Structures are given as structure tokens and as C-alpha cells.
Amino acid sequence: MGAAPETPVRGAGPGAAPPTAPRRSGVQVLLLALGVVLLSVAAMVFLFFAFVVADLEMRSLITAAVSVIVLVLAWFLRARRLPGTAEGVSAVGAVLLVLDAWIIRANGLFGTERVESAAYWGAALLVVAAVLAGAGILSRLRLPRLAAAALAPAGVFLGGFAIAPDDEVATGLWLGGTAVALLGAASRFIGPRPERIIVRTFGFTGGGIALATAAWALPSVGLGAFWSFLAVALVWAVVLIASPSSAAGTSGWRVLASVAVGLSVPLAFVLGIALDRGTTTVWLAPGLAALVTCAIAATRRMGAVRRDALPALLAASAVALAATLPALLIALGGLASLASDVIGLWALSATA
Numbered sequence: 001m002g003a004a005p006e007t008p009v010r011g012a013g014p015g016a017a018p019p020t021a022p023r024r025s026g027v028q029v030l031l032l033a034l035g036v037v038l039l040s041v042a043a044m045v046f047l048f049f050a051f052v053v054a055d056l057e058m059r060s061l062i063t064a065a066v067s068v069i070v071l072v073l074a075w076f077l078r079a080r081r082l083p084g085t086a087e088g089v090s091a092v093g094a095v096l097l098v099l100d101a102w103i104i105r106a107n108g109l110f111g112t113e114r115v116e117s118a119a120y121w122g123a124a125l126l127v128v129a130a131v132l133a134g135a136g137i138l139s140r141l142r143l144p145r146l147a148a149a150a151l152a153p154a155g156v157f158l159g160g161f162a163i164a165p166d167d168e169v170a171t172g173l174w175l176g177g178t179a180v181a182l183l184g185a186a187s188r189f190i191g192p193r194p195e196r197i198i199v200r201t202f203g204f205t206g207g208g209i210a211l212a213t214a215a216w217a218l219p220s221v222g223l224g225a226f227w228s229f230l231a232v233a234l235v236w237a238v239v240l241i242a243s244p245s246s247a248a249g250t251s252g253w254r255v256l257a258s259v260a261v262g263l264s265v266p267l268a269f270v271l272g273i274a275l276d277r278g279t280t281t282v283w284l285a286p287g288l289a290a291l292v293t294c295a296i297a298a299t300r301r302m303g304a305v306r307r308d309a310l311p312a313l314l315a316a317s318a319v320a321l322a323a324t325l326p327a328l329l330i331a332l333g334g335l336a337s338l339a340s341d342v343i344g345l346w347a348l349s350a351t352a
Contacts, residue, residue: 060103060104060107060109063096063099064097064100066096067093067096067097068093070089070090070092070093070096071090071093071135071139071144073089074086074087074089074090074135074139075135075139075141077089078139078140078141086139087141087142090135090136090139090141090143090144091143091147093135093144094128094132094143094144094147097128097131097132098128098151101124101125101128104124105117105120105121105124116162118158118159118161118162119158119159119162121155121158122155122156122157122158122159122160122161123155123159124155125151125152125155125158126151126152126155128148128155129147129148129149129152129155130148132144132145132148133145133148133152136148142192142194145192145195146194146198148195149190149194149195149196149198149199150202152183152199153180153183153184153199153202153203153206154202156176156180156183157176157177157179157180157206158176159176159179160172160175160176160177160178160180161175161176168218168219168220170213170216170217170219171216171217171218171219173209173210173213174209174210174213174214174217174218174228174232175217176206176209176210177206177207177209177210177211177213178206178210178231178232178235179206180202180203180205180206180207180209181203181206181207181210181236182203182235182238182239183199183202183203183206184199184200184201184203184204184206184207184239185203185235185238185239185241185242185243186199186242187199187200187242188242188243188244200253203239204239204253204256204257207232207235207239207257207260208260210235211232211236211260211263214228214229214231214232214264214267215228215229215267215271223272223273224272225268225271225272226268226269226271226272226273227272228272229264229265229267229268229271229272230264230265230268230272232260232264233261233264233265233268236257236260236264237257237261239257239260240254240257240258240261240308243257254307254308258308258309258310258311258312258315259311259312259315260315261312261315262311262313262314262315262316262319263315263319265316266316266319266320266323267319270323
């Protein structure tokens with residue numbers, strides 16, 4: 001009887017609008033960009049002062065320490081719920097780490113002048129990528145992980161290139177490309193989708209480089225083109241197995257990998273065996289390519305790989321068709337010579 005009337009709760013009615021996430025204004029974005037720029041300028045001034053008063057080894061150590069301090073500061077800002085500012089600060093730390101690697105190489109510090117350039121940069125980029133990946137995982141920042149996903153394939157490619165002899169550039173490109181392709185296949189185990197796409201894109205690019213340079217790889221090895229194309233085919237098969245698939249149909253990644261397998265396997269026989277033996281075995285090239293095409297066509301009967309076998313079949317058929325052209329030209333030349341001989345004999349018998 002004497003109870004006071006209840007006061008309606010604001011926003012509790014059926015027509016109340018749901019709360020929206022706070023949005024940054026233009027002034028906030030401007031202040032964020034200005035803070036990142038000022039922090040970068042302060043880091044540059046500090047590094048300049050360190051370069052004036054310290055020796056070469058100490059300069060590189062100071063740069064590395066500043067890079068770590070900047071990454072720790074980014075983690076602190078992320079913990080204080082300032083993710084935008086933390087991402088900007090982490091970008092400065094990533095740039096400083098790469099700059100420190102360049103300083104060490106440019107000044108030949110710590111005995112790096114005795115290391116070949118590609119080998120040094122491959123190892124340096126892998127170390128920087130590992131540091132950034134660890135910092136991104138611990139601080140839950142996205143930009144360090146994205147930078148690590150871009151730097152790791154470059155380091156793997158340079159490391160593979162450094163293994164080849166100095167006078168075999170094609171072999172170095174082939175080794176680096178196959179290594180990056182295998183790294184792209186391993187991207188299936190990377191959790192965040194943007195980082196996985198970056199690594200996979202670099203992997204497909206490396207596989208394309210390996211396929212394009214396989215014909216000139218391993219020149220000092222017997223049947224080097226044959227073995228290099230077979231290795232590329234094996235790597236692309238691994239990439240095909242590791243590529244994502246969907247119930248709706250074959251993804252673009254799997255189509256590209258299937259086409260690469262269909263190109264590399266017949267090319268191993270056409271360029272690796274038939275053409276390396278001389279022009280007398282020009283008839284062997286289309287025959288071997290046709291056998292590979294028939295083998296790939298037979299795999300289309302298997303339900304598990306039916307959709308993936310069609311792009312490979314079309315690519316192998318194109319290689320087999322191109323391999324028949326030299327044989328057709330030789331056959332036409334032989335027929336023309338035979339026809340001219342027959343006509344000459346007929347004319348001679350007619351005049352006699």
C-alpha cells in the first residue's frame with residue numbers, strides 16, 4: 001500500500017538502442033599519429049647521440065636495447081588499454097630492429113664481414129622475425145606478428161640462396177624458392193588468419209620462382225633439370241595437400257598448386273631427359289609427357305583427388321602438346337625431303 005513507485009531504468013525499455021562501441025575522433029587519431037612521430041624522432045635523436053659518444057659495437061648494442069625498450073613500452077600501452085598507440089609504438093620497434101641488423105652488417109661488427117651477404121641477411125631477418133613474433137604473442141599486438149610473417153619468408157629465401165655456389169644463381173633461386181614454398185605449406189599451422197595468408201602468399205611466390213628456375217638449376221649434376229623439376233613437383237604436392245579446401249568447391253590456392261604439379265612433372269621428363277640427350281631423342285619428349293598426362297588423367301577416377309586433378313591434367317596436356325611441336329616440325333621436314341626426292345626421281349624417269 002505505502003510502497004513508492006518504481007523509477008524506470010534508463011535504457012531498459014524495449015525501444016532502447018544498444019550501446020555502441022566508442023569511436024575515435026579525428027583529434028584523437030591526429031594526437032596518436034603525432035605521438036608516434038615524436039617518439040620516432042626522440043629515438044632517432046637518442047641514437048644520434050649514442051653514435052657520437054660510443055664506439056661501433058656499443059652503437060649496435062644501444063640500438064638493440066632501444067628496440068627492446070620500445071617493444072616493452074608498446075606492451076605496457078597495450079596493457080593500459082591503449083591498443084592504437086601500442087601498435088604505432090611497436091612499428092617503431094620493428095623498424096629499429098631491422099636498422100640494427102643493417103648497422104651491424106654495414107660496419108662489419110662481431111665478425112660479420114666474414115659472412116656472405118645473403119647468409120647474414122637470411123639469419124638476421126629470421127632472428128628479427130622471431131623477436132617480433134615473440135613480442136607480438138606476449139603483448140597481443142598485431143603489427144609485430146604481421147612484420148614477422150613478412151620477414152620470415154624473406155629470411156628463409158636468402159638462407160636457401162646462400163647455400164648454392166656463388167656462380168650458380170639459378171640454383172640459389174631454386175633452393176630459396178623451394179624453401180619458401182615449404183614454409184608456405186607450414187602456414188596451415190599458423191593461427192591468426194592475416195599472418196597465415198601473408199606466409200602462404202610468399203610461399204606460393206617462392207614455389208613459382210622455383211618452377212621458373214628449375215630448368216637451369218643444378219648444372220653440375222647429371223640430369224640436373226630432371227631432379228630439380230621432380231623436387232619442385234614434390235614440393236608443390238606438399239603445398240597442395242596443405243592448402244585449404246572447402247565443401248563448396250576447390251579453393252584458388254589448391255587450383256594454383258594443382259596447376260604447378262601438372263606443369264613440373266611432365267617438364268621433368270621433357271626438359272630433364274629428352275632434350276638433354278640431344279635432337280635424336282626429340283620423339284621421346286612428347287611420349288613421356290603423354291604418359292604423365294595419362295597418369296594424371298587416371299587419378300581423376302579417384303574421388304578424393306578428382307577436383308584437384310583437373311587443373312593438373314589441363315596443365316600437363318598443354319606441356320605434352322608443346323612437346324610435340326619439335327617432333328611435328330622434324331616430321332614435316334622429313335616428309336618434304338622425301339616428297340622432293342620422289343618428285344625428282346619421277347621427273348628423271350619421265351625424261352629418260
